[in-house]
C-alpha cells in the first residue's frame with residue numbers, strides 16, 4: 001500500500017511545459033472536435049444561415065421598399081416589439097393550381113430523367129469498369145470532359161442541334177428521311193435531352209466508384225453455385241451496387257428538380273418547371289416573399305427523398 | 321482385393337491402378353493456360369477417380385489455383401480437354417458444371433448472412449425451402465457456426481469466414497469439390513477436426529475432392545494421391561508414401577519433407593544393389609534400380625532416417641561418416657542436428673528426444689564428435 005502511494009507522481013514533480021507545448025496538447029486532445037468544427041462552421045455559414053434568411057423572407061409580405069418585403073421584427077415606439085409571421089405566401093402557393101402543377105411537372109421530369117440516367121448510366125459504368133487498362137482512363141476522361149466547357153455553352157450547343165433549322169433536322173432533311181423539320185427545340189423532349197445529357201456524369205461516376213470496388217470473384221462464386229448470369233445480376237451485383245445507384249440518383253434528382261437554365265433555354269415557355277417559376281417571381285415580379293416560399297416548398301420536396309433514403313439505409317445496416 | 325469385397329464397396333481403395341476398369345471421374349489431357357506468352361499451367365495430364373481426395377502441392381505461383389479455376393470453368397483453356405463424368409467441359413459454362421469450388425479468397429457474398437450465403441447454391445437447384453433449411457442447419461453444425469448464422473461475413477473472424485466458404489461449397493454435395501487451401505486459416509485443433517470431417521464427408525457422400533494445400537502434413541494425412549507441381553507442370557503424381565519414400569527428382573525430394581542431397585557417380589550396378597561414390601563417401605543401396613555405371617546421380621537421405629551416435633572413433637565403410645555437431649535445433653519432439661563433415665558438407669539429422677534434455681552431458685551437444693549412418697535401404701537414388 002505504501003509503495004503505491006510513494007510511486008504516485010506529485011504535481012511539483014511534473015515537468016513544466018511551455019505555453020506552446022500546452023497549446024499543442026490542447027489541439028491534440030481536441031483534434032476530433034476541430035475536425036468536426038470545420039464542416040460545421042461551413043454548414044452554418046453557407047447553408048443554415050441562408051436558409052433562415054430565405055425562410056424569414058417567405059414569412060413576410062410584399063412591400064414597396066428595399067428590400068421589397070416587410071420586416072419580421074419591428075420596434076414600435078414605446079419599446080414594443082412585434083413579430084409578424086405571414087403564412088399567406090404558402091397558402092397562395094398551395095392553393096394556386098399553377099404552382100401545384102408546376103411542382104408536379106418538375107418532379108415528373110426530374111424523376112423520369114433520373115430513371116433514364118440510371119438505365120443508360122448503369123451499363124456505361126459497368127462497361128468502363130470492365131474495360132481494359134488502356135481504355136479505362138480514356139473512357140473516364142470522356143465522361144468528365146464536358147466539365148471543361150461552360151455549362152451554358154453546352155446548352156446553347158444543344159439549341160443549335162435541336163432547332164427546326166438545326167443540325168439534326170438539316171441532316172435528316174438532306175438524307176431524305178423526313179420532309180419537314182421535326183419540332184424538338186422548345187418541347188419537353190428537348191428538356192429531357194438537356195437534363196439527361198447534363199447530369200449523366202453525376203450518375204456514372206458514383207456508380208463507377210461503387211462497381212470498381214466490387215470483387216469479381218463474387219460473380220464467379222455465384223456462377224459456381226449454379227446461378228445464371230441474370231440471376232447473379234439481380235441477387236449479387238444489383239444489391240451490392242445499391243449505394244452507387246442511390247448516390248447517383250440523388251445527385252441527378254436533386255439538381256434536376258430545381259433546374260432553371262435547361263427548361264428555360266431548351267423548353268422555352270412550353271415546359272413549366274419550378275426553377276423557372278421561382279426565377280420569374282423573383283426577378284420579373286419582384287415578389288421576393290412568394291419566391292422564397294416557392295424555394296422553401298421545393299426544399300422540403302427534395303429533403304423528403306433524402307430522409308426516406310436515410311431511413312432505409314439505417315434499416316439495412318441494422319439488419320443482422 | 322477379392323470379388324466379395326468389391327460387392328459391398330464398389331469403389332476400390334486404389335482406383336488409379338485401374339484394376340477393375342473403372343472410368344476416371346475427371347480426365348485432364350494436355351491442359352495448358354497461358355498468360356501472355358507464359359504458361360501458368362503447362363500441358364498437364366491427369367486422371368482422378370471417384371471417391372479420391374487428390375491433393376495439389378507446390379510453391380506459391382506454380383499454377384495450383386489456375387488449374388482449379390480451369391476445372392471450375394472460370395478460365396478459358398489455351399489447349400487440352402477436361403472431361404468430367406464423361407462429359408467434355410469445353411462448352412459447359414461454370415454454372416452448369418457438376419463442380420463446386422471453395423475460393424482461396426472465400427468470395428463470400430458480403431450482403432448476405434452466413435445462412436443465406438450457404439443457402440444460395442441450394443436455391444439455384446430449386447430445392448424446397450424446408451429441405452434447404454435442414455441442409456443449411458446440418459452443415460452449420462458441422463462447421464460449428466450455428467450461433468453465427470445471422471451474421472454478415474464482415475462480422476466474422478478469418479477462420480470463421482473460411483468455414484462459411486467451406487460450408488457453402490460442401491452443402492451442394494457436388495460430384496467434384498475443388499478446395500483452394502480450405503483449412504489454411506484454422507487453428508490446429510479445428511484444422512485436425514475439419515480434416516477428419518472432410519474425410520468423413522467423403523466416405524459418406526462419395527464426393528471427389530481436389531484440394532490445394534501448402535501443408536504437407538495435411539496432404540499426407542488426407543490424400544489418396546497427390547501431385548507435386550512446379551512452374552505449371554506436375555513433377556510427380558502418386559500416393560503420399562510413394563512421393564515421400566520414392567521421389568523421382570531432387571525437386572520433389574526437397575519439396576516434400578526435407579532431404580540431404582549429394583551428387584555422385586555410380587560405381588557398381590548389380591541386380592539387387594547399387595553402389596555410388598558421392599561427395600561424402602560411399603553409399604550402398606540394397607535394391608536394384610536401372611542406372612548406368614559411371615553415370616552422374618544424386619543420393620537423397622531423409623534426416624530422420626540417419627542414425628547419430630557420439631563417437632571418437634572415425635567411421636569407415638559404406639553408409640557411415642564421421643563429423644562434428646555444428647548446430648542443434650530443438651523442436652520439442654525431435655531435435656535437428658547439423659553435422660559438419662570433414663569435406664565441409666553439412667548433413668541434417670533428426671533424432672527423437674527420448675530423454676528430457678535437462679542434463680546436457682547425456683545428450684549430443686555442440687562440437688561433439690559423432691558418427692552418422694543409415695540403412696542400405698534408406699538412401700534414395702535420383703536421376704534428375
Ligand SMILES: Nc1ncnc2c1ncn2[C@@H]1O[C@H](COP(=O)(O)OP(=O)(O)OP(=O)(O)O)[C@@H](O)[C@H]1O
Pocket residue numbers: 355360378379380381382383384385386387424
Ligand atoms: N489473371 C492473370 N493474369 C496474369 N497472370 C496470372 C493471372 N492469374 C494468375 N497468374 C499467374 O499465374 C501463375 C499461377 O497462379 P496461381 O494463382 O495458379 O498460383 P498458385 O499456385 O495458386 O499460388 P498460391 O499458392 O500463391 O495461391 C502466377 O505466377 C500468377 O502470377
Ligand SMILES: [Mg+2]
Pocket residue numbers: 384385386424500
Ligand atoms: Mg492459389
